[in-house]
Every structure is written in structure tokens, then in C-alpha cells.
Amino acid sequence: MEKKVSEPFCHLFEIDEEEGIILYQPSNQVQIHIFRANRQRETAGESTIFRYQALEADQDFSSVILAENELCFEKIKNLLTEEVVFNFGKSHLAGYGHVKINNINSFENWEEYSPVGNEGNNTVVITLLSDTLIRDKNTGAYSTSLNSILGTDSKSLKKTFVSTRVRGGFNNTWNLPLPQVLAIRAGSVFVYEKRSELLDRLETLKVIGIGEKREEGYGRIAVNWHQVNGIKAEKGELKESTLPYEMKDPDSLCLAKRIVSRMTKEKLDRDLIKAVNKLEITKESIPKKSQLSRMRVIVRRSLSEDDLSIVTGHLDKMKKTASDQFQNAQIERKSLEQWIKEFTANPQSVWDALQVNKNNLPSLGNIKPELNDNLAREYTARLIDAVLHKASKEVNNG
Numbered sequence: 001m002e003k004k005v006s007e008p009f010c011h012l013f014e015i016d017e018e019e020g021i022i023l024y025q026p027s028n029q030v031q032i033h034i035f036r037a038n039r040q041r042e043t044a045g046e047s048t049i050f051r052y053q054a055l056e057a058d059q060d061f062s063s064v065i066l067a068e069n070e071l072c073f074e075k076i077k078n079l080l081t082e083e084v085v086f087n088f089g090k091s092h093l094a095g096y097g098h099v100k101i102n103n104i105n106s107f108e109n110w111e112e113y114s115p116v117g118n119e120g121n122n123t124v125v126i127t128l129l130s131d132t133l134i135r136d137k138n139t140g141a142y143s144t145s146l147n148s149i150l151g152t153d154s155k156s157l158k159k160t161f162v163s164t165r166v167r168g169g170f171n172n173t174w175n176l177p178l179p180q181v182l183a184i185r186a187g188s189v190f191v192y193e194k195r196s197e198l199l200d201r202l203e204t205l206k207v208i209g210i211g212e213k214r215e216e217g218y219g220r221i222a223v224n225w226h227q228v229n230g231i232k233a234e235k236g237e238l239k240e241s242t243l244p245y246e247m248k249d250p251d252s253l254c255l256a257k258r259i260v261s262r263m264t265k266e267k268l269d270r271d272l273i274k275a276v277n278k279l280e281i282t283k284e285s286i287p288k289k290s291q292l293s294r295m296r297v298i299v300r301r302s303l304s305e306d307d308l309s310i311v312t313g314h315l316d317k318m319k320k321t322a323s324d325q326f327q328n329a330q331i332e333r334k335s336l337e338q339w340i341k342e343f344t345a346n347p348q349s350v351w352d353a354l355q356v357n358k359n360n361l362p363s364l365g366n367i368k369p370e371l372n373d374n375l376a377r378e379y380t381a382r383l384i385d386a387v388l389h390k391a392s393k394e395v396n397n398g
Contacts, residue, residue, distance in 0.1 A: 027056035263362035264369035287325035303381035347376035
């Protein structure tokens with residue numbers, strides 16, 4: 001069964017002719033801080049509570065520095081002494097970002113990955129190991145095609161599985177944000193017809209990378225990394241994040257629960273936007289705008305009254321002309337009426353539609369978010385309303 005992968009790190013392996021993959025999600029922690037204008041005394045109305053979400057301590061991360069020659073590497077290696085504690089990120093004085101570097105090794109012919117599965121005879125599979133920035137040579141715009149980099153044409157490209165994202169950054173020297181650009185998301189796959197000249201070029205590119213900002217880690221690729229039909233995934237074991245102390249004060253507990261609830265809703269809102277972007281009502285069968293607007297009014301009423309039966313009741317009482325429009329409209333291979341009724345009958349199914357990973361929701365130590373029925377009804381109504389709103393905009397554009 002196909003499943004969306006949310007973990008940012010993975011390890012492919014092959015043991016006794018059986019392939020597998022281990023997925024890793026770094027552990028985070030949330031700490032609450034109080035900002036005071038005067039740290040020596042506490043004055044009513046002058047204190048502000050804020051939070052930091054940071055990587056959990058005692059986690060190990062591996063990294064690689066590529067150097068053109070041995071002399072360059074020795075200069076860098078002398079700076080990375082194991083006795084020194086480096087400061088990464090911000091708020092060092094508050095105890096954040098203290099990092100030690102150990103196990104420094106050098107390799108003459110370093111390999112970023114080990115191929116898994118039998119190599120195909122007629123194709124070359126290129127997998128992006130990091131986000132990649134490709135600029136079109138003619139227009140200067142950022143592109144989702146690798147043809148200009150690989151020196152190939154569209155005829156040799158057999159298949160693509162591509163996702164994109166917008167990447168930006170910050171210039172600390174100028175204290176200004178960098179322009180946001182279109183990047184090909186890590187994990188995207190390009191399948192090309194096998195040619196000797198392409199393989200020769202890829203031997204160099206898989207070492208130096210492709211595209212722009214390679215010095216920042218962009219543009220890492222793998223060639224024929226995996227060529228199997230399916231891989232069983234396992235999740236790497238990480239310790240559970242806990243607070244360094246136990247909160248017993250009722251006010252502190254209430255505040256922590258509010259923070260977790262707010263962080264959870266922020267994440268659910270992002271998941272909702274992604275889900276709506278993927279859902280589409282077949283353009284040829286979209287109901288009239290007046291019917292969509294009327295249904296949106298009903299859905300919003302059910303949201304304010306926390307009662308999804310209002311939506312079901314409206315569908316059952318519609319006149320035949322309006323009812324036929326919702327029955328003929330198709331979404332996810334079912335009628336729009338059926339799609340709405342299935343969600344209103346089982347609001348908890350909205351988490352599957354939003355592809356929510358319940359094990360990866362924000363938490364504050366042992367305080368976990370609760371995806372209760374009230375929250376499920378809220379996001380069910382919001383999902384239905386957003387899909388109808390998207391359909392009404394398509395009616396205007398069509």
C-alpha cells in the first residue's frame with residue numbers, strides 16, 4: 001500500500017536479498033521562557049511568555065564535507081577539534097545550540113549511498129537526495145527539469161515523479177530575507193533511457209551535485225539507488241521527549257496545554273491546505289455557484305453550532321434539481337453528496353484525509369495533543385467548506 005512519508009531521514013539496506021528502509025524523525029522539545037524588560041525584578045504587565053521549539057539534546061547527526069584536494073581537507077579538519085564545543089543556531093546564553101564534533105574521518109572515495117536491488121538494463125534512475133535548484137539557461141527561471149544539466153532531451157526522459165516546494169533563507173550580513181525560489185523537493189525521481197554518455201556524466205555529477213547552492217547542501221543525487229517495486233519501511237527508535245521537570249502548578253499546566261493546542265492547530269491548518277490543493281471536483285460536473293454558496297453557508301453554520309447533522313439534513317431536504325447537481329459532481333471517484341455524507345457520518349476520518357501522522361504532532365514533554373471529536377468535527381467542516389470554495393473559484397475561472 002502506498003503511504004506518504006513524512007520523516008526527513010532514511011536508510012536503505014539490503015540483507016539476504018531482502019530490501020528495507022528505516023525512517024528517522026529527529027526528536028524536538030518545546031521550552032517555555034519568560035521575557036522581562038528588567039531581569040532583576042518582576043513587574044506586572046511587563047512580562048511576556050514565549051516558547052522555543054528546538055532539537056532534543058543527546059542526538060547524533062552525521063555530516064560530510066567535500067573537499068577538492070587533501071590540502072583543503074586538512075585545513076578544515078584542523079578547525080574541527082573534538083575538544084571544542086561549537087555554538088549552532090541562536091540563544092547560546094540560554095543553553096541552546098551547544099554541539100560537540102567527534103569521529104572525524106577522511107575517505108578517498110566516499111559513497112553517499114549503497115545501491116539496493118538489481119540494476120535495470122534499459123533505464124537510469126536518478127533520485128534527488130536533497131532539494132535541488134535548477135535554473136533554465138534560456139529564461140533564467142527556476143525549472144523542474146534536469147535535461148539542461150544532464151545534456152539530454154525530453155525523448156530520453158521516460159518517467160518523472162516530481163514534487164516542488166518554495167525555499168528561501170536569510171542573509172545575516174544584510175539582516176534581510178533572501179528571495180524565495182522554486183526547488184525540486186528531495187525524493188523526486190527521474191527515469192531516463194540508459195546511454196553510455198549519460199552514465200559517464202552522472203559519475204561526476206553524483207559527486208559534485210547539480211544546480212545552484214551546492215555548497216549549502218542542495219543538489220545531491222543518487223544514480224540507480226533503488227530499483228525494486230516495493231520496500232517495507234520501519235521507523236528508527238528515538239527516545240521520547242520529556243520535560244526536565246514536572247509541572248504541578250495548575251496555571252502552568254493550563255498554559256502548557258494551550259500552547260500544545262495552538263501548535264497542533266497550526267500544523268493541522270498546514271495539512272488542511274495541502275489536502276485541499278490535492279482534492280478536485282471534476283470540472284465538467286461542478287454544481288452551480290449559487291448551490292455551492294448555499295452549501296457553504298450551511299457548512300459554516302454547522303461549524304459555529306458544532307453540529308454536522310445540519311449539513312446532512314440540508315442534503316436530504318434539497319430539491320431534485322439541486323440534489324442532482326451534488327449527485328452528479330464527482331470527487332475521489334464518488335459523488336460529492338456521498339463524499340460529504342461520509343465525512344459528516346464519521347468526522348474522525350478527516351485525519352486520514354489530511355494525512356495526519358498522530359505520532360508526529362507537537363507536544364510539550366508528556367503533554368500530548370488530543371484529536372477529540374470536537375476537533376474532528378471542526379476540521380471536517382473546514383475541509384468541506386474549503387473544497388466547495390475551491391470549486392466556486394473554478395466556476396468563475398471556467
